[in-house]
Amino acid sequence: MDEGQLRAFATTGKRRDPRFPDLPTVAEAGVAGYETSWWHAVYVPAxxxxxxxEKLTGALQAVMQDSEGRAQLEEIGLVAQYRPAEQVTQQTSSDMASFRKIAKESNISLD
Known part of the structure; x- marks a missing residue:
């Protein structure tokens, strides 16, 4: 794509993207209450x-602390952040509740 063909109006997270400091968030652009973000996690079977x-947790923590690995992730717009399993479980539950609410209010079903 040639430079200048795509124009961003806002970013969807809570905070501005450090790669684009002049790009406002959706909330800053005037849409109150809107926020979404993407995150990734590693899950294991119950x-x-x-x-x-414990071994997997140690490996993930090591990766998140590696400056070269973090830099590579940040280069593609990802922020490396380790969160304990309890926080991931809580975030998953919270996000699922939000998505269920949106689906219900929008009359969306998987049928």
Whole structure:
């Protein structure tokens, strides 16, 4: 794509994207109450042994602390942040509740 063909109006997160400091958030652009963000997590099946979970947790923490790895993620717009399993579970539940509400209010179903 040639430069200048795409014009961004706002970013959807709580905060401005550090790569585009002049780009406002949707809320700053005048749409109150709108916010969405994408996040990624690593899940394991229920019943996975604590030894495996601990090993995976240690590896993920190491990756999140590696400056080169963080820089590569930030280059493509991702912010590396380790969160304990309890926080991921809470975020998943919160997001699912929000999506259910939106689907219900919009009369969206999977049928």
């Amino acid at each position: 019943g996975t042994s604590s030894a495996i979970v």
